[in-house]
Amino acid sequence: MFSESDKSNIIERYTKRFEKHGHSPISLGWDKGKQMLRYLVLLDKFKLENKKILDIGCGFGDGIKAIEKYTDNFTYLGIDVVPCLIDEANRNNNRENVRFLCSDFLCDSFVEEFDIIIGSGIFNFKLKDEQNYDFIRKVIEKSFKLSNVGIAFDFLSSKVDFKLENTFHSEPTEILELFYEYSRNISLDNSIMPFEYTVHGFIDNFFDKSDTTFSSFKSSQIYQNAIKLEK
Template identity: 30%
Template sequence: MNIIDKAVMNSYHDMRVKEFGEGTVEALGWLDKTSQLSRFAMLAGIGDMNNHSVLDVGCGYGDLREYLGERYPDLHYSGLDQAGAFLAVASERYQLPNTTFLLGDFFTAELPHTDYVLLSGSLNYKSSDPDFIYKMISKLFNACEIACGFNLLSKINDPGGILMAYDPDKIMNHCLTLTDNVVLHNQYCDGDFTVWMYRK
C-alpha cells in the first residue's frame, strides 16, 4: 500500500469512528458484532493455541484477544496495528497476562516470528498495487512457525468503495505455492472466506 492508499483507509476509519463511536466494532468496519465473531470463530479453529505465541496482525481494538483467551487461556498474544488510537483502546480494554500490543505498519514492517499468525479483516482494503494481496499472504506465512490464518471478502456491495473482493480460487492457488497444506472455509458467512495455511 502506498501513502495514498493508507490515507484513504485512515480517513475511512475516522469517518466510521465519528459515526459509530470509538471502541465499536462498526468503527473497525464490521457490520455488527455477529459479523466480527463469525470470522473470529473460523480463525480460532486453526489449531490449539495453548502455550503458543499468537500474532494478531491489524488487531484493531484487540477483540480477538478476548475471543481466543476464552478458548486457549494459556496463549501468548501480541496485537499489531498501525493506528495508535485503536491500540489505546485495546491496551485499556485488555489488560491481561501474556498480552502485548505493538504499534507498527504491518504492510511494510518486518513481522515478528510467532507460532500462529492471524489476520481478520485487515486485508480487505483496495490497494494501488495489483499484487498487494499475494505479497501480504507470503509475508504473513513467512512469519509463522506453525500456521497462518486470514479472512478475505469474496463479494462486496459497493465495487466503487474502499473494500476489495477476491476470488477464493486465485487466493488458494497462491497459497499452494507456499505450502501444500492449505484449508479453505467459505460456508460460514455470505461473501467471506477464511484460509488456514500450515507449515507441516
C-alpha cells in the first residue's frame, strides 16, 4: 500500500488540479488529451460482454465511456484514493450498473471478485517512501488474485529521452517479468505511443500440447484464418 506520506502527496496533487481545472483530463494529468485512447487500448483485448470490471485509480470514471464502445452489458466498480475525484464521479453517475468508492486497492479488502481489472496512469507517479517496482508488484499480484479473466495496466517507458522529476518510467522487461510470475499468457504493446506501453495478463494459461497455442486464442479471427490457409 501507499505510505501515508505518498498517499497524502497524491491526494494533495490531484485535489489542487481538480480545484484549478474541474472535470477535465488535465486534472488527472492527461495534458495531451489521450485519455480515451489509453482506455480503449487497455480494454481492446478483452471480451467485455456481461463482465464485472474494476478500474483502479478511476478518476472521474471516464473509462466507462470506453467500455460502452464495446458493450452496454457490464458491471463496473471504480476506485480512487482521491476523495474529490470520487465525489465528482458519483455526482455524474446515474447508471445502476456502476459504483464508485474512495478506496486504496492494496490496503482495503474486497469480498467480491472481478472478471477484468484495469488501471490507467496509476504507476506514473514517483513514490518517495516506497520503491515503485515493489508497489507495482503488489498491485499486479493482488489483481491476478482477484481477477477471473485478466488484468491490464499502462506504464511510462524508460525508453525515453526526457523524464519529469516526479514521474516514474519503468523498464518494460522488468514489468514483463513481474507479469510472468503469474501467467504465461502475456501481451506487451508499445506500438501505440512511443513513450508508453500497455501490458495485458490473462488468467487462462491452458494450451493444447498438440499445437502449443493458447486455447483462449483459438476463437480469434487470426487463428481461424491460419487454419483455413493451412488446409
